[in-house]
Amino acid sequence: MSDDALNPALLPAGLADLLPPDAEREAALVEAMLAVFAGHGYERVRPPLLEFEEGLFAGSGAALAEQTFRLMDPVSQRMMGLRADTTPQVARIAATRLARQSRPLRLCYSGQVLRVRGSQLQPERQLPQAGIELIGGRGPAETVQADAEVALVAAEALDTVGVAPTLDVTLPTLAPALFEAAHLAGPARQRLAHALDRKDAAATAALVAECGRANPIAAPALAPLPALLQAAGLADGALAALEAANLPPAARAIADNAAAVVAAIRARAPGLRVTLDPVEFRGFQYHVGVAFTLYGPGRTGELGRGGRYLSPGDPANTALGRGAGNEPATGMTLYPHAVLRAARPAPLRPRLFLPAGTDPAAARSLRAAGYATVAALSAADTPQSLRCTHVLENGRAVPFGETL
Template sequence: MTDDQPATPALLPAGLRDLLPPDAEIEAAAIEAMLSCFASHGYQRVKPPLVEFEQSLLGGSGAAVAEQTFRMMDPESHRMLAIRADTTPQVARIATTRLGRAPRPLRLSYAGQCLRLRGSQLAPDRQVAQAGIELIGSDAPEADAEIVLAGAEALAAVGLTEVSFDLTMPTMAALLLDGEGFKPERREALAHALDRKDAAAVTALGGAIAGTLTGLLLAAGEAAPALAALAAAELPPEARALADRLAAVVAAIRARAPALRLTVDPLEFRGFRYHTGPCLTVYALGHQQELGRGGRYISGEREPATGLTLFPDAILGAAKPPAPRPRLYLPARTDDAVAAGFRADGFATIAALDEGAQPAEHEARRLLCTHVLSDGAAVPLA
């Protein structure tokens, strides 16, 4: 025997939750609106499976999310399976295999649920919805700009126009630190100081590049001054190429969307594990939670790619709730053509199933209706 209490039917594991009306419908509509926007830019939808063999799911870029991945034994093949924690590696696999001969650049979109071993303080959910795009086969700065602009348009489609795209170079800090030959302990301490944005510690630990590191650390902010600081900094060749690439991406974005809010954090590297070039994180003004994240990576073994994953849960938390669909109560035996007409006008029709259900207004309120059909018209309930 154990002292465990009986399980409550409504109790779910930590980080998992039911999505109830009207939130489930709102989320589904928002995802479809974003995917429709992506489709208008030529992104074709794919639907990878929720579960794959561990070896394929966690190969390539998928290795970066291995520590967040649920695993289980397949009773059919007796091989280890893994539940996706992120969709991008799956889309990269599809592009490399099933669509390996498709014309490049390849534009793909997706939406689905992911499961993670643990949440974070800001995002405690372990089951998360994703909707995103991947542009595979082009290394042009315009490709990076395209995913930013398509992402901004998709967010506007669900009512979020006050957004900021934070552009980063997650490999920049490593390029600068590796070039100085720091001992492992000092390098780790310096990387920790950069992660904490601790300028005093960076100055104390940075040695010959302390001035460069501190200057770039303090330059984080609006894109123009941050890029000016990068242009003036003394950088080794690889780091200079990365900085020039970021400047080219910003220029490509500005050429098409001069009013879009862009910020640059030259030394930010947290959370980007398989990215190889300019990356981005999306925020709504006044909200801390990320709306999306993406950037440049390698698809397969060597194919250039870039993408953006949006998080519908966070997006709906930041967006103004849409007006609820009006609910119209229909008395029993209402003509089907009449009911269809009201549905075409945007009503959800709630049909009475019992002719004896009276009075109609009382029954309509009980079923959470906003209107009742009377003399052929939808009459609002007071």
């Protein structure tokens, strides 16, 4: 065992203590965001940190199976997982305990998730999440409204904590729909997907041309790709490029839906900056419609992510006439640790030094006025040693250092 192994200050890689004042700031912004969710009728649920793997790995959870810590439950002798994401748990709650509640169902949550390994971009193995799920919805018009609402509520939550977000819309099913229409499969499909992924315009154009020579009948479906790759940017320009493109029917429906969602967002939040990347599909494996990423200003990076997916149904739901199948849903997860870096720092509560023997009623009214009253335990405690910003002078709080 090395010396490091005995150092009590050492934590496992990617696991960290949040210290003052960050821990309080993060908690405050999580509660402020959850209050926005509650204001739009999203009701809070709190699934457990551990549950049987079958539940965690259903639906969208399958993507995170390899990133999930697994434990044997000594009570049931079955394998449990430590959640790596909260959405599959909320889907389980919707499909089971809240199966009989009418749709659409609006739920929200906050809590920690754990991952087996960090990455270079995201070394943290414990991450806070705060999110919403809007489950159910009957037709295309309703899903457009649902998608717009979820994006807007998440953007409003960021706005509330002082972050003006940019909403980036992606259409993860659009490029695959063009691949399908072009009967593109195997290595050719992989190469083209990889070129789009790298945003490599030259390679994309070359591969589209090569496919056209190989299959002159179906491959023209790929022709819009180079222009759509270039169109990524502010939503208006990207939507115009989609409108102008010659798209096969399935892709046209995806583009029209995107235009409707962006229009619904614009109608309710004309000031929100919206971008659109039509052919981006990386990292949205389980999304079946529009997907969203929220960015902060400058280099603050990704603050949240979500989109339309299918929420796994409970087989028992057949009895409710809802079928045993999946339910349409849209969700959005915000990342409070990233939001904390992007948010304006909340002012800290001033710390008022309370000499021994201060009247408890006076201390109470100073706390009600917003001070943290930090009591001296003995004459040895001073405003400095208790890191106080204020002291009492004739019963009033005055900034420390400005006293006579």
